[in-house]
C-alpha cells in the first residue's frame with residue numbers, strides 16, 4: 393500500500409449505500425470538498441442532502457461511470473463485491489466489507505497544529521487503529 397495525500401476538491405466520489413458506514417465516510421469526504429454522489433434506496437438522516445447528489449436507487453454499474461473514487465458501503469456483501477468487480481479501470485474502489493478486495497483503505501486521521509496524522513493497520517484491525525489514533529491525539533493534547 394502506497395500512502396499519499398490526495399486533493400479531492402470537486403472530484404467525483406461515489407458512495408454506494410447510505411447507512412452508518414456511508415455516513416462516516418461521507419463526513420471525511422465532505423470535509424475535503426469532494427463532489428459526493430450517494431447511490432442508495434435509503435439514506436442516513438445525518439447526511440445533508442444539500443451537500444450530496446443522492447440517487448435514490450439500488451446500485452447498478454451505469455450509475456458509477458463518473459466517479460474517480462468509489463466506496464462500497466452497502467450491508468450486502470455481494471453488492472459490495474459487485475461494485476468492486478464492475479468498477480472501470482480508471483477507478484479506485486474501497487470495499488468496506490472486504491479488506492482483502494479493496495484498492496484502498498480509509499485511514500484514521502486528524503489534523504493538529506498544521507499537520508495531518510494518519511494511521512493504518514493495512515486493513516488488519518480498524519479497532520486497534522482507532523485506539524492508536526485516540527492515544528496519539530491525547531498525547532499531543534497534553
Ligand SMILES: C[C@@]1(CC(=O)O)c2cc3[nH]c(cc4nc(cc5[nH]c(cc(n2)[C@H]1CCC(=O)O)[C@@](C)(CC(=O)O)[C@@H]5CCC(=O)O)C(CC(=O)O)=C4CCC(=O)O)c(CCC(=O)O)c3CC(=O)O
Pocket residue numbers: 412413416417420486487488489490491496497498499500501511512513514515516517518519521522525
Ligand atoms: C479495512 C477497513 C476498510 C475501510 O473502511 O476503508 C475497515 C474495515 C472494517 N471496519 C469495521 C468496523 C468499524 N470500523 C470503524 C471505524 C473505522 N474504520 C476505519 C477504517 C477501516 N475499516 C479500514 C481499515 C483501517 C486500517 O487499516 O486500520 C477508520 C480507521 C477510518 C474510517 O472509516 O473513516 C475508522 C476509525 C476512525 C477513527 O475513529 O479514528 C468502526 C466505528 C468505531 O469503532 O467507532 C467500526 C464499528 C462498526 C460501525 O461502524 O458501526 C469492520 C467490521 C468489523 C466487524 O464487525 O467484525 C470492517 C470490515 C472488516 O474488518 O473486514
Ligand SMILES: NC(=O)C1=CN([C@@H]2O[C@H](COP(=O)(O)OP(=O)(O)OC[C@H]3O[C@@H](n4cnc5c(N)ncnc54)[C@H](O)[C@@H]3O)[C@@H](O)[C@H]2O)C=CC1
Pocket residue numbers: 408409410411412413414431432433434435436449450451465466467468469471488489518
Ligand atoms: N469499513 C468499515 O468501517 C465498516 C464496514 N462495515 C461493513 O459495512 C456494511 C454496512 O454497514 P452499515 O452502514 O452499518 O449498514 P446500514 O444497514 O446502516 O446501511 C446499509 C445501506 O446500504 C443500502 N443498500 C442496501 N442494498 C443496496 C443496494 N443494492 N444498492 C445500494 N444501496 C444499498 C441501504 O439502503 C442502507 O442505506 C456492513 O454490512 C459491513 O459489512 C461495517 C462496519 C464498519
